[in-house]
Amino acid sequence: MTGELMVVGLGPGPERWLTPEAADAIARATDLVGYQPYVDRCPTRDGQVRHGSDNRVELDRARLAIDLARAGRTVAVVSGGDPGVFAMAAAVFEALEKDPASRTVAVTVMPGISAMMAAAARIGAPLGHDFCAISLSDNLKPWDLIRRRLTAAAEGDFVIALYNPASKARPDRIFEAFDLLRSLKAAEAPVAFARAVGRPDERVILTTLGAADPAVVDMATCVIIGSSESRFVARPIGEPWLYTPRAAGARA
């Protein structure tokens, strides 16, 4: 008997951003597998088994989910945001790659609203034109590669979204990233620190690359750094909007 493995994006947090597909998956799963805070987000149901785990054990978690599905269970691996963006989907396919015998399992990835999309919507349309997403976590890749990608992103004048911008183990990486970007981009480039968008502890700071203080950044923060075209639009009341126009290159 073979079960089912669903890799489910819960979105940034609030129910209004949870897709019907994802809501259905967590309702009908026999087993929920995930980082404990994401499992905690799901409503409880009698008979459903909840396998919450610590951070940084993604591969163990993926293996557990695969084993449960192969034993006939209906498994939802729950992930914040979109599971395909710096999240659990890659860990699941890595586990499947390492164990060819497991590849008979039926896998469905269910997309979710990614943190950068929610952050962008909250502040305007900063991702309105060409952009890139870079994880600053150097647990699994060398810092030199991150530097190379930041440099290429600046060279291409992309809008840049930074995921995993700070951790307790490496709180200085965001400062190093900003130092590098300041050497490559204009000080006037708009910056948004968008923390926990859509959740009760949301906090958004709009600033510029020259004035930004990366000390405000934690792991719940999505950092967006504008291209040379990104700009603030002042409002009579309230903070400005930030957007990147559809047209580009006129100022180059």
Add this chain to the structure above:
Amino acid sequence: MTGELMVVGLGPGPERWLTPEAADAIARATDLVGYQPYVDRCPTRDGQVRHGSDNRVELDRARLAIDLARAGRTVAVVSGGDPGVFAMAAAVFEALEKDPASRTVAVTVMPGISAMMAAAARIGAPLGHDFCAISLSDNLKPWDLIRRRLTAAAEGDFVIALYNPASKARPDRIFEAFDLLRSLKAAEAPVAFARAVGRPDERVILTTLGAADPAVVDMATCVIIGSSESRFVARPIGEPWLYTPRAAGARA
């Protein structure tokens, strides 16, 4: 009396990917504004006014929506995918930027599942690590800037998602983009042509940069080109999965 302007992401198409927030917005709007095929996706409701328009009139459409909201209407500007990614949100803020008097209007951007996230979920986890999104449309930016960004994306070894990869006016741009990328990246780099994912006319082709035939690409296609780490995982039955591992740089 001031109304409300909602910029709503409908996602790639199927209802299972429409957020509750977006569903609520299109249900309570007095006016729907958008490219006709997106307006057509919304259920009809007595008394609701539907303002469908042609493609390539984004700014006119944004102005109409702003004017309606300022006249007290509850307006939903509907957009496929995520409205903040190569879609209507940037046009709305551009219109607001050009008309300071209009900036008193209440604007809410509602994120949606973007085409590249749906495409990625359908084929595995190709966006599992650092990636960039580039529109190949050169209506509003010079082709030289697109070349510069494709070059930077290759230099940074990003996974690359291409939006608007072909139009009737410029069907050759996708060929030029592939020629450029072939000169910069390995022929073995995985490529996915993911057309209309989630809709009845979905079609997915998995290939490599060396073997890819861009002639299959149309405007409904999201093109994903892997990094040096992206890889296929063969399955006993069915097409392979495509994913990009969380770890990177070991092969560099």
